[in-house]
Amino acid sequence: MIVGIPREIKNNENRVAITPAGVTSFVDSGHTVLVEKEAGIGSGFTNEDYSNAGAIIVELAKDVWAQSDMVMKVKEPLRSEYDYFREGLILFTYLHLAADPKLTQALIDKGVTAIAYETVELNNTLPLLTPMSEVAGRMAAQIGSQFLQKSHGGQGILLSGVPGVSRGKVTIIGGGIVGTNAAKIAVGLGADVTVLDLNANRLRQLDDIFGNQIKTLISNPYNIADAVKDADLLIGAVLIPGAKAPKLVTEDMVKTMKPGSVIVDVAIDQGGIVETIDHVTTHDNPTFEKHNIIHYSVANMPGAVPRTSTIALTNVTVPYALQISNKGVCKAISENEVLKRGVNIAKGYVTHKAIAKDLGYNY
Ligand code: NAD
Known part of the structure; x- marks a missing residue:
């Protein structure tokens, strides 16, 4: 199979869908990898790194798309890339189609088989999202300490x-992947760490991991109010799958924090859990102040560390991509339920129930 890796064109996106190590895995299995010139530069990988690993460097994006059986990307295609879609093309990337009806229709119209990283599901976990939560969680403690x-x-x-x-x-609300990784770094920095979660079993697991290095509290408005008041650094790390994040930290709670304290709301990509955060911030201008508290609400935190994020992402995407290229997409999907859940569009139909429901397609 010919696997194509275009350069990401979304503003400030410096990740790339494959590393030189990933190229070697494909080439060793007998596949051809086309990498657009300079595609890896934002993640610190040169054209030479890729060609040494066996990739062919291609000058123009349009040629990468046109010559490849499968295109791997990081972010969803932008409007200027829709023209590259064609019947039979396999697209493997983050897609977030429920939020993007135009992209969904373009993929349907052109007969693309679209497999979304974020819906590949293994035992109720999302293995191709996990590494980005790990990155964002670790960054949250690091960034908070800096501010x-x-x-x-x-x-x-x-x-x-x-x-x-x-x-x-440090108070962390939500003890899942982001919360656990934030706790790891906060504990490593020597902070006094409290983690709140709604799920008592999750708190038991955290207690097993961290022992008396952290305090755990069940999440309810009373405990949240207490822990927020105490916090020098508050980290939002809640997720209710498929739903907007609940506003667990009210404006009145924020007012009880000491001036100059910091809130890093990692859950901002789902709307955030803090009432005083009314907008997403960017890496260029990451914070704003309200009630003398510094608020950080960047929705693509891993974008600040593209090298780590690229390697972490491709560590988990390449094995699935290899199954597709080794077996062909139909066989790979029929033999692997986990990958099958990633298929959002095939043969002109939306094949993912939640996306079909959200966007009003037949399923
Ligand atoms: P996760 O599912 O692993 O963990 C979420 C945790 O929240 C679970 O343990 C759950 O029990 C807990 N929870 C649910 N309701 C709660 C409540 N009322 N009080 C306390 N805890 C509650 O999810 P995750 O991977 O850790 O992701 C957390 C959030 O971070 C998500 O919104 C995710 O999209 C986001 N995220 C943001 C960035 C970014 O750059 N800003 C990057 C990665 C992930």
Whole structure:
């Protein structure tokens, strides 16, 4: 199979859908990999890195799309890329079609087989989303500690404290992938960490992982109010699958925080859990202040660390892509339920129940 890797064209997107190591895996299995010139540069991979791994460097995006049986990307195709769609093309990328009816229709009209990273589902987990949650969770603690510095407008505290000075307090609401990874880094920084979750079993698992390095609290408005008031750094990490994030932290709770404290709401991509956050921020202008609290609400946090994110993402996408290229898409899907759940569009139909329902297609 010929596998094509175009350069990402979304603003500030520096990730790429394959690393040189990934190229080697395809080439060793007898496939051809076309990489658009400079596609990896934002993630620190040069054209030479790719050609040394066995890829063919192609000058123009249109040729990558036209010559490939399967195109792998990171972000959903933008309008200018719809012209490259054609019957029989396999597209493997993040798609988020429920939020994008125009892209959905374009894929249907052109007969593309579209497989979305975010709907590949294994035992009720989303293995191709997990690495980005790991990155964002770890970043949340790191970024929060940075904005607590006076030079960044924060209280001017060091999360670890020093001998004779108390440690900073980190409250994490939501103890899933983001929350656990935020806790790992916050504990590593020496902070006094509290994690709240609605799920008592999840808190038991966290207790097993961290022992007495963290406190766990069941999530309810009373405990949230207490933990928010105490927090120097508050991290939002809640997810209710398929739903908007609930506003668990009210404006009144935010007002009880010490001036110069920091909120990093990682759940902002689902609307956020903090009432005082009314907009998404960007890496160029990541924070705003309300009630003397620094609010950080960047929806694509992994974009700030494209090299780590690219490697983490491709570690998990390439094995699935290899199944598709080795067996052909029909056999790969029929033999693997996990991958099958990733298929959003095939033969001109929406094949994913939730997307069909959201966008009003027959299923
Ligand atoms: P997850 O499913 O692993 O964890 C979510 C946790 O929230 C679960 O443990 C669940 O029990 C808990 N929860 C649900 N309702 C709760 C409540 N009322 N109180 C406390 N906890 C509650 O999800 P995840 O992978 O950790 O993702 C968390 C959020 O981070 C999602 O919205 C995800 O899209 C987002 N995210 C954002 C970025 C970014 O760049 N901003 C990057 C990756 C992920």
